[in-house]
Amino acid sequence: MAAPKAWIGQRATLYIELRAPGSFVGTANFELPQIPGTLLMLVFPPLLAMNLWLIMTLVLNGTAAYWLGLELSDHHRGAAWLGGLVFMAFPNMQGHLSVGHIEILAVYGLPLFALCLWRILYRGAGWRTAAWGSLCLALACLGIVSQIIFNALPLTVFWGLYLLLADRDRLWRRDLRLRDQPWLKVAGMFAGGGAILLVFWGPLLTSAGRVEIETLHETGRVSFSADPLAFVSPSPFGPLDDLGLVPDYARDVLGVNSAEGAAYLGLAALILVIVAVAARREARSWLFIALLAMFFSLGPLLKWRDQPVTFRFENFESYVALPWAALQDLPFLDSTRTPGRFNGTTALAWGALVSIGAGVTLRRIKRPSLQAVAALGLGLIMLVEYQLFWPYDSFSADQPAYFERLAAMDEVRGVLNVPLENPLAVQHMMYQQTIHGKPMVGGLISRRTPQDPAVINILARLGLADTLPAGIPPEAIPYVLSEMGIDRVIVQKRFLPDPAQTVAALSAALGIDPEYDDDHIAAFAVPPINAAPEWSLLVVSSAAGWSESVQVPYAGGFEGAFLAEFGEWYLYSPVEQVGELVFKAGAYNVPRRVAISLDDHLVAGRVIEQGEIRLSLSLTPGFHTLRFDVPDGCTDYPFTLSCLSGDCAPLDPPLCISAAFGIPTWQAAARSPVVLDIELDHGLRLHAYTLDLLPEGVSMRLFWEADHALPHSYALFAHLADPVSGEPLAQDDDFPAVLTTDWGDSARWVSDVVIPLPDDLPAGDYAINVGWFDPVDGSRLAVQGDRPWASVGIVHLEMVKIP
Known part of the structure; x- marks a missing residue:
């Protein structure tokens, strides 16, 4: 919700949405990358201003790296331009550009911070440079916390480690007084920058900030890490693919992780890097930084073709753990989850090496005009090699006039979009909200919405009226929506496999036709429901932790799903009631102990063998989460689940299953306890x-x-x-x-x-x-x-x- 608000300039420097219950405690930093774009909105339409600011951010990144390149190449402009081009157009940067990560792209302070470090360590610069370095450090880290963890911190730590190992005299000069020592200036630079950053990031160090970090249960530390093949994988979506120059493995590496995992080094840049390392001893520090950044970008587990690598030793099977696995849960480092962003530091070091190598190479060409032609030619080759998408995706920002009419409907309390859990549909519905301005279910605040997963999952299933889970009557749809204050349902047709079927099912369930319908959306007005429901309880299962629905041969046979190590059922009770949730269950292979919790309170335990389970529950009106945990874990099953009934098709990787649970029914208690x-x-x-x-x-x-x-x-x-x-x-x-x-x-x-x-x-x-x-x-x-x-x-x- 917050990003679109900034697009249209509504409270762009005061993110009320970010202070929503269950959201961020440190909010000031989120406004800073958006402020220049907001100022552009005074002159240009909102989306044009947003796109202009994205382009300007890339240009600022390249310009800052150009200034660094001037210093490294002994003021050769063509060489500096190539280094700035590499930093600006590196595939990792383009990946973030493709998904609008403007706060991650706003790293123009990073090359300037590196420039100040270089001048202090290699040119003997004084405290004035250290003061500028403090400001540049703060500028480099004010967009998002990952800029500290994946850019500023590794740049400094890796550089310092290299100097301690190979060039210690750069840190400690015997001929200088203590106040003039390079290490002290670097420490002062960090202290000054840290004091500035503390104003913005300090809330994350408080008890409330720690709770915020610990409750961000979003996964992705393996998914959003780099693959070793990423460094030799040109984009399968770019011009090189049209020329047949992209290897087959590149599509596996970048097919689903192009935003965070792209890191192709490029042949032209690699040649210049080799020249730099061979010709200039000082270039080795940049190579050390680049190699370590590339290594840590691989994340906690080694992947190959975007799948974790496993190895088997005797009867044990495991993944290949990398050092980041031991570091990622340290305080402050645990506030982020995307190791692939280390390659922002790779881009900086690679651009620095290109500037050094190009400076050496271009100076061998005597005529300035030929130097310019060579630099332009190399730059063009690098752009072609680095191009992540070609042509770049674009689409019209125009939206139906219906949303403007919806904005004027004061009686509308809230909006449900369908499908609710599709990430692309979520982006569209958030953009549409900037037009209609109504509260909506879902969205993105702290990665995912902090709303109760039971609310999200049940409403998501009710919105897809054509695929209701077994046991949920269609008449529950208008009742629950009305009770939840949802007066409009908007079907995002382009994200559904059969939108016509969904629209027809919603029309039947709500008893009305859409009030608006076109090729892209259908909008329904939810009728108010005052009558008491004839049904007693809704139950849907979580997506994670369960197999697909199969015919289970246990306990006389029933339709159900297999639980892995844990899974959840989400409940909606229209009234306060006590009763039993009744379902069949059967354990795979051996009896299984299962712990059962209701809304984070342990309520029961069962040893599952085969038979009927009667689970007593006391429910208040509203949404609840029923969680099943198997303390002794699950067992690998290397076949399709239909094999349990005789069709044994092998499955790789195997499923891990513990017990099967049937479709539950609710039996109200005859009397209160x-x-x-x-x-x-x-x-x-x-x-x-x-x-x-x-x-x-x-x-x-x-x-x-x-x-x-x-x-x-x-x-x-x-x-x-x-x-x-x-x-x-x-x-x-x-x-x-x-x-x-x-x-x-x-x-x-x-x-x-x-x-x-x-x-x-x-x-x-x-x-x-x-x-x-x-x-x-x-x-x-x-x-x-x-x-x-x-x-x-x-x-x-x-x-x-x-x-």
Whole structure:
């Protein structure tokens, strides 16, 4: 939401959206790269201003690198121009340009910071240069935190490491006073730049900032790292592909990771780099920086053709871990997830080497005019080699007039776009929001929206009315949308496989035709729903953690999906209710322990074999997340899942599966539990219970609450006891499926217990007692209060009459 707001100049220097609940605590830095573009909007239309600022940013990058190249090439303008061209047009830069990463592209301060470092270390410059270097360091790092981690920090650390290993005299000069030592000037430069940056990045160092970083659960540290083949992979989308000069592997390397993984070095540039290293000893430091940046851009795991490399040793299989795996979770470094951005430093060092090499090469040409022709020719070759896309993608920014009419509809509370989870559709709906200005579901704030995943997933499935999961009635669509304050549904047709079918299904579910329909979008007005729903609960599964739906041969056969190590179901309850979620389940290969949490509170555990699972839940109105965790992990299955029914087609890589779960149904409880709130030791409470006399025995459901894990692994006892002495006459003792030492904070454990009745038990009144004991020494958890037998660690529930 924030970026389009900046495009049209609305609060462009005060990002209210970035201060949304669950979003960023450090916001000032996000405005800085956008301010010049905002000023251009005073003269040009918004999108033209945005595109102009992108182009100007690239030109500023190239110009700054040109100034660095002048210093490195002994003021040879043609050589400096080539070095600036390499930095500006390096494939990594073009990758960020292709997705509009203006804050990442705004690195024009980086070459200037490098220039100040060079002058201090190699030219003996003084404290004035160090002061300028502080400002350039701040300028290089104000766009996004990754500029510190992937550009400024590695440039300085790698350079310092090279000097310590090979050229120590550059840091410490015996003939200079302490105040004139190069290392002290560099340290002062960092201190000054750091003080400036602290104003902007300081919030990330606070407790709130740490929480913000730790709650950004976005993946991508492997996906957005570079492949070793990236450095020798010209773009399969550029002009070299038309000439048949792109190897087959390049499409694997760049096919899905061109934005973060492009890093082709280029043959023309490589030749000049070889000349630089051979002719100038000082060039070796730049080569050292480039090689280390390339190495760390490979990320935490080695990839080949964009797939992690695995190796097998005896019965063990593993990935090839790289040093970044040990560094990426260090404080501050854990605030980002894209190691491929180290190649911004590669681009700088490579451009510096090209300037040095070109300076040596071009000076061998005596005539200035021929030098200019040679420089232009080399520049043209480099541009052709580096071109990531050709022709460059563009599309019309015009949008239907419907969005302007929508902006004037004050009664519209919110908008749902379909499909909701397609990243390209999200970009379009965010752009459209800059026109209609209505609140919308989803979008991007902190990488992904901080909205509850249950909300996002259920609304995403309801919007795709033609592919509703089993068990969800179409009449749930208008009810949930209306309850959520969604008054418009906009179908983004170009991102759906069969948009006509989706539009028809929505029309049928909502009972109306679209109020606007063209080749690109269809817009529906959601009718208000006041009647109580006839359905009781909606359940959809998360995309991650589950296999596709298959016919499972366990427990008599059922349709379901296999769980890996963990997965989630998302629930929507229209009312407050207590009941059971009932479904079939079957474990693959061996019985599986499964821990079950509702909204981050542990509620139950089961040992899955084969049969029906009845899971008791207490639900408030709204959205909930039910999570399944398999503590003992999953097992590789090297065939398609249909093999379970006899069709054994091999599968590489194998699936990892633990247990299959069928389609759940909801059965409301006949009555509410009896509330007790009995306190036991160690923060454990019996909140409530239900009790039924069944032919097989006394059936109880016990609702426990625990502030934290218990200090010992306790077993639960349930007694049918003498009503006077409390001595047990029948009992059931067992450990919970998740041990009490593993319950964690705020557990809401539900125990299902059946006390079998002896055949010779006389009719009469009996006491029903429960509690917890340590099997090691037999001691019971102490019980507070004055209920019967509390002093001996027993929770008395009630008296029952056995007929």
